[in-house]
Amino acid sequence: MIKKIVILGSTSSIGKSLLDIIKKDQKKFKIELLTANTNYKDLLAQAKSFNVKNIIITDPISFKKTKIICKNKKINIFQNFENLNKILPRKVDYVMSAISGIGGLLPTYKIINCTKLIAIANKEAIICGWSLIEKELKKHKTKFIPVDSEHFSIFSLLDNKNNNIIDKIYITASGGPFRNLPKNQFKKIKLKDALRHPNWRMGKKITIDSATLMNKVFEVIEAKNIFNIDYNNISILTHPKSYVHAIVKFKNGLTKFLIHEPDMKIPIYNSIYYKTNKSFKNNPLDFNILNNLNLKKVEENKFPLVRLIKKLPNNSSLFETALITINDYLVYKFLEKKINFQRLIKLIHKISNFKEFQKFKKIKPKNLKEIYNLRDYVHLKLESLGI
Numbered sequence: 001m002i003k004k005i006v007i008l009g010s011t012s013s014i015g016k017s018l019l020d021i022i023k024k025d026q027k028k029f030k031i032e033l034l035t036a037n038t039n040y041k042d043l044l045a046q047a048k049s050f051n052v053k054n055i056i057i058t059d060p061i062s063f064k065k066t067k068i069i070c071k072n073k074k075i076n077i078f079q080n081f082e083n084l085n086k087i088l089p090r091k092v093d094y095v096m097s098a099i100s101g102i103g104g105l106l107p108t109y110k111i112i113n114c115t116k117l118i119a120i121a122n123k124e125a126i127i128c129g130w131s132l133i134e135k136e137l138k139k140h141k142t143k144f145i146p147v148d149s150e151h152f153s154i155f156s157l158l159d160n161k162n163n164n165i166i167d168k169i170y171i172t173a174s175g176g177p178f179r180n181l182p183k184n185q186f187k188k189i190k191l192k193d194a195l196r197h198p199n200w201r202m203g204k205k206i207t208i209d210s211a212t213l214m215n216k217v218f219e220v221i222e223a224k225n226i227f228n229i230d231y232n233n234i235s236i237l238t239h240p241k242s243y244v245h246a247i248v249k250f251k252n253g254l255t256k257f258l259i260h261e262p263d264m265k266i267p268i269y270n271s272i273y274y275k276t277n278k279s280f281k282n283n284p285l286d287f288n289i290l291n292n293l294n295l296k297k298v299e300e301n302k303f304p305l306v307r308l309i310k311k312l313p314n315n316s317s318l319f320e321t322a323l324i325t326i327n328d329y330l331v332y333k334f335l336e337k338k339i340n341f342q343r344l345i346k347l348i349h350k351i352s353n354f355k356e357f358q359k360f361k362k363i364k365p366k367n368l369k370e371i372y373n374l375r376d377y378v379h380l381k382l383e384s385l386g387i
Contacts, residue, residue, distance in 0.1 A: 004030050004092040005272070006115065008107050009099035010046055011039040013203065014121045014147065017265050018096050019046060021272065026050070032092055035099070035107070040066045047075060054087045056080070058103075081107045088114040094272055096147070097122045100203070102324060102375055105129045106368055112136040119271040121147035123218055128321040128371050130225035131364060145271045146226055150219050152267035153246035153258035154227060163227050170247035171219055172239040173298065174199050174262075176211040179238060183302050189341040191334065199242040199262045208331045212345055213303040220309050221320060230314055236306060237295045243286065244293060259290075305345060308352065318360035321371050325378040326351050333387055347387065356381070 005022075009015050015034075022029050035056040036043040044066065047055050056078045057063045063079045070077055078087065088111075095115040097108040104122035109132060112118060118137075120126060125133060126146070137144050146152055150171045158166075177196045178189065194211040195204060209215035216236045223234050237247070242262035249255045260266045261282060269280050298306050313319065327348055334344045351357070357378065365371050 002030050003028060003094060003272075004032050005094040005096070006033040006088070006092050006111065007031065008035050008095065008097045008111065009104065009122075010034040011036040011042040012098045012100055014098035014264065014268065015096065018098070018268050018272065019050070021265060021269050022050070033087055036062075037099075037103070038062045040069075044069065054078070081110050084110055084114055091116050093117065094119070096268075096271070097125065098147075100205075101328070102128060102321070102371075105371065109133060109136060109368060112142050113140040115142055117143040117145065117274070119145045119147050119268075121268075123148070123222060124324055126222045126225055127218055128324060129365065129368065131316040132368065134225075145274060146222070147264075147267050147271055148219060148222065149245045149260070149262075149264065149267050151222055151226055151246075152270065153260075154223065154248060156270075157246065157248045157256045157258055158227070163229055165250050165252065166227070166229060166233065166248060167251045168249040169223055169227070169229060169234045170237050170249070171216065171223060171234065172237050172242070172244050172246065172295070173213060173216045174210070174240055174242045175238040175298075176213065178211060178302070179240060181302075186302075186342055187340075191337060194334075194341060198240070204335055205328070205331055208334060208344075209327070211341075212305055212348075213298065214305050214327055214331075214348065216298075217305055217308050218324070221312065224314070225316060231309055231312060234309075236298050238298055239293060239295050241289045241294075243289045244295070259285075305348060308349070313361045316364055318363045318365050318370065318374050319357065321365070321374045322357045322360050322378050323352055325375045326357070326382065329379060329382045330387070339387065351382070351385075 007015050007018060031050045031052045033054045034043060034046055034052050038059040040057050040062040043055055043057060054076045057066050058079060066077055092115050095111055095118045097104060097118060097120045099107060099122055102124040105125045105128060108120060108122055108125040109129060146155055154169060177193060177198060195207050197207050197210055206215060220234050224231055244257050244259050247255060247257040300306055330344055330347050333339045
């Protein structure tokens with residue numbers, strides 16, 4: 001039976017990895033829709049390679065160029081996600097949500113009613129809009145799989161069991177490029193240093209989040225939301241080799257951990273072949289790593305952003321949107337070399353503690369409009385600070 005699928009953000013690294021997987025078994029899949037923001041050249045190449053008749057390109061200039069290029073071709077080109085029910089009149093079997101940034105929240109939310117299963121790699125959808133996403137999943141009886149390696153690992157270890165059997169969740173972090181760097185050397189950190197992740201190949205923004213360990217703050221929020229567990233029951237451990245991705249300690253005295261190579265194709269592969277037990281070609285177990293896991297608690301004096309977790313509200317709130325926006329804005333300032341690494345960390349702490357942002361900890365998002373309005377408000381406020 002042919003599996004009908006959709007890839008939101010098909011030109012992203014996650015999207016491309018999924019297409020690489022599909023290509024090896026192409027006859028078993030029919031791609032109904034591919035989407036991108038500006039990368040129309042790659043999008044069109046993908047559509048041609050996989051015989052896709054529907055594409056969405058959201059950037060206005062890229063959309064116009066695509067329309068001109070495809071003037072005489074039998075391909076449906078859309079600029080937004082308003083026509084999803086027209087594009088997908090029947091539920092597809094699988095959707096991968098791989099659009100990066102908070103812009104991925106809207107399409108993730110809107111496509112839930114169009115699919116039987118959605119795999120979500122978009123952090124912002126889970127962090128900022130989980131209460132809304134979860135309602136849609138239940139309403140349309142859509143199954144959900146998290147794609148981040150840590151959350152996919154927890155998901156796999158739980159194996160659909162109730163979360164009330166969990167005693168503690170441990171999420172691992174490589175520690176990024178500065179795990180062994182003395183704190184007194186942080187003032188010498190250059191942009192090129194922060195972009196040298198020891199284990200993973202990622203985009204620049206997420207690589208900087210990994211260097212500051214802010215990505216782990218976000219992953220803890222995701223874990224709290226997805227598995228409905230208090231922050232007190234989630235911890236971060238540094239693990240240099242990124243071989244163990246999660247550890248779950250159960251109330252019955254058992255503790256399980258999940259290992260795989262630092263390759264995002266593994267959770268992606270297992271999401272699209274969920275419950276099929278299809279073989280994935282990978283390397284034998286590395287016992288050298290297993291014999292020296294080197295798991296340690298995070299050095300908070302070196303990575304102070306992890307302290308933000310202690311101040312987060314256990315209930316989903318609009319503050320998470322403010323925190324995402326503050327971090328994004330400042331990371332891009334660092335990438336533009338307008339602030340240094342230490343100032344990046346200090347400003348995230350300082351600005352996230354502003355009273356006008358702290359008040360959102362008591363407000364639960366009612367709809368997507370509230371989330372996007374707050375993002376715009378925070379962005380304008382940050383611009384007014386002249387950073």
